[in-house]
Amino acid sequence: MSEVMSLHDAIAATVHDGDTVAIEGFTHLIPHAAAHEVIRQRRRDLALVRMTPDIVYDQMIGMGCARKLVFSWGGNPGVGSLHRFRDAVERGWPHPIALEEHAHAAMANAYAAGAANLPFAVFRGYLGVDLPKVNPNIRHVTCPFTGEELAAVPALRPDVAIVHALKADRDGNVLIEGILGVQKEAVLAAKRAVVTVEEIVDDLGPRSPNAVILPGWTIGAVVAVPGGAYPSYAQGYYDRDNAFYLGWDRIARDRDAFMAWMKANVLEQGPEVFARHRRRAAA
Amino acid sequence: MSEVMSLHDAIAATVHDGDTVAIEGFTHLIPHAAAHEVIRQRRRDLALVRMTPDIVYDQMIGMGCARKLVFSWGGNPGVGSLHRFRDAVERGWPHPIALEEHAHAAMANAYAAGAANLPFAVFRGYLGVDLPKVNPNIRHVTCPFTGEELAAVPALRPDVAIVHALKADRDGNVLIEGILGVQKEAVLAAKRAVVTVEEIVDDLGPRSPNAVILPGWTIGAVVAVPGGAYPSYAQGYYDRDNAFYLGWDRIARDRDAFMAWMKANVLEQGPEVFARHRRRAAA
């Protein structure tokens, strides 16, 4: 059964220095507020996992939380580079970062394998490309029926998954709707999970019999953080703030500008600042 | 793009003697009307595939349509044996039938592998049991990371999948809701697919953004056959006729009683007889 608690307590209880942490979200429902809390609590030596590391991971890398990044596409979507990520890879600032690099197909299959308690994922992929030369975690298996060689990667089994969802009921059952990404797989693959939601309701209400739901007993902690996905979006609650993504490019380009922004907007704030974004679309 | 056509024409165009045919449905949405059409068209030498062969496969086996059965549980759910299936296996009537026997986990994974265009499925299973001794299509792969041995079975790639669903729109996009079974996987794994539906509507209407839908271009033919899942059920249309399942035991026990029933209720009828079951629950 999941526990409803404060974001501070949920992160403090769940995320430890050195953990492998998947903070997931595919454009939609990226848990910015939860990631800020991890930064505020000064977690170190994290192995960060995500298919599409974008601004939140740029922030965590720039603030020195990460020793390693497991990923398949690292950029500011529609804008360009992640400057803090590049600064870490190209110049080792604030410290060097190890990379385990994959393609999307590998990561998506690896999360699904983790959720299914398999040690590895098998798929058709990585044919003719250079990534297997630099990533020893890309191997092969042979089909025992056809003799065909297929790509294999280890299942992703993070210590912690952190995702944002639309709403939860009082038993901590969480509803995700719209663009689903790999959030369900990430939570089921992880040892522990924190889910932030736009709201906690008495009843999830009328829904498809096949609604995408994470039952409360698959989650460690559920936290209401209205607006907690901003500047990404929560379907039916608020839209993506594209201007923020554009603006981030300028902030992140410069180490000092970045540090100043993080101090003013993350270190000296709490999750309640996200509430101003809730239901903006509806307003 | 799927074509809307008559059940006779859809089966005539899609199912050929010797084909591997998956007529799927997991308690819910079993395509009885379509299976009857296959029987009426006197298809022969079919390799029938289904996780849970029940009455429709008992009928097809008893009518001599099948040379082989690929399955994981063959019984009359909640009632007992499938007598026509047993008569074929135990006494070779009307002719012997080859068995390729699996467990549910293997079949479910094999359909998913087929839908994903993989040559085989890998899962944790078949440990310590006798089935691998009698089924050469149960093999093993070794995890290239941990050395663990896992079970492997060939992907299911039927020539034809036949399923029943709730409704389709005029473009042949098909909605499935409620107990989903492996129908989506079976259709995506097959070379050709026929879907019977309770009704064809102008618009699928308000639904979850993540509704389970088979787009028209994944299906060969869509046919409106109201009541076509009877005596199984269609959620929101009519309930399962449990008395029919109980009654089938008596009919199927005896070869003559079976043949008489099939003559009166299948060979001399058409799919329109199923219409009397439509919306019985709602009436």
Add this chain to the structure above:
Amino acid sequence: MTLAWTATEMMTVVSARALSSSDVCFVGIGLPSAACNLARLTHAPGITLIYESGTIATKPRVLPLSIGDGELCDTALTTVSVPEMFRYWLQGGRITVGFLPGAQIDRFANLNTTVIGPYDRPTTRLPGSGGAPEIMTHCGEIFVTMKQGRRSFVDRLDFVTTFGHGEGGDHRARLGIRTKGPTRLITDLCVFEPDPETREMIVTAIHPGATRDEIRDATGWPVRFAASVAETAIPTETELETLRDLHARTRRAHGGGV
């Protein structure tokens, strides 16, 4: 001696008592379904029931007659596809207790539901594996429920459909299986539990009215009894009433429809 309850009621009540609110159960049709819902309606209101048709956290008002009744879906938290059920939920290790029946069982709670006689020329063709082989290895523990008799409680299975404790001892561990396997075998006469060392199923409790001789006569291997054998507590009024109400509700709901 005439009892105020049937053998099936006794088995159902004993099965229900073994469950708690924190369990996540993989439920089969028939007695397991009655037992799980009886537990939910009495001492284990928080129990999570999952049926292999994909219905998660379902709270049926009446007992389903098939593994995929609409009632299960209507009252579920959500319903997933069968491939997802077997991958993320069963193999994913999210089930604490599974219930299994068998046509044949041996002293190590291995089960046969495939054939009587040789596989290629069976005298009786049974339904086959279904989900059982992987339910047995992936659930935290397994309760087996079967009526006892020499034709079903056999010295040697005709076919090992489902691996319980194998040859006993550390056989499960040797195959890399980390779950407990069959921890209880609940019959109409008694309860068996595995010997801590040999893993042979031995009698640990006898139902009121049953005798050791009856149990011996109904078992196809030389049955062993634990050093201390309990007498099963009789069904309480609440247990019996709740169970009978559930069955009556079920009959009313299904009776009119056919």
Add this chain to the structure above:
Amino acid sequence: MTLAWTATEMMTVVSARALSSSDVCFVGIGLPSAACNLARLTHAPGITLIYESGTIATKPRVLPLSIGDGELCDTALTTVSVPEMFRYWLQGGRITVGFLPGAQIDRFANLNTTVIGPYDRPTTRLPGSGGAPEIMTHCGEIFVTMKQGRRSFVDRLDFVTTFGHGEGGDHRARLGIRTKGPTRLITDLCVFEPDPETREMIVTAIHPGATRDEIRDATGWPVRFAASVAETAIPTETELETLRDLHARTRRAHGGGV
């Protein structure tokens, strides 16, 4: 010479023309998204658009700014999870055309989006693979769209992120790949198509206003021209109006929100 359209508009229009109503497209953000929706709004109303965020048969009223805008989900037939998208839809072989960009491309349309410089000590770290390697092998065919220049059209890639025609000839077939790979490379100056034998990308059409010398200057390998090189038809009024309306609608929709 001043044209009545921009280079990007030309690329978009040429890309759109290559699509038909029977195509199922795996659409990327930016120019491919504009081209696919332009095709849908003009000559290919039946085209099926799929974005890797899971949205199937989407009909966005305005262009999405990210691969997972709410607009894509709101106007989709349905939206599936990312693992399902990569398994059942992309790897499942259900996509006829994919669009890919690259930071670097070579004469066989292999692409680099990983690093400039050595992998371990890059001078420029690029975003990485994303879906590209498997989009390139699983879609029926691939259109690559890139502005031409010597820094991007290179003799040798720093890193092969995505395998196009490899070393040319039957290299794809030798790896067991059955799809066509890059069948068009659409630039701001011209259109390349693979030589039927060598699979080297050769110029088959030149956009109005562009010259062979311009193309040579902007290509880091000794560029080859087909025996017969066409001139790209100029954008029609309908094409330009529809495209500009789409962009204007997009600006209005997104402009006010931020």
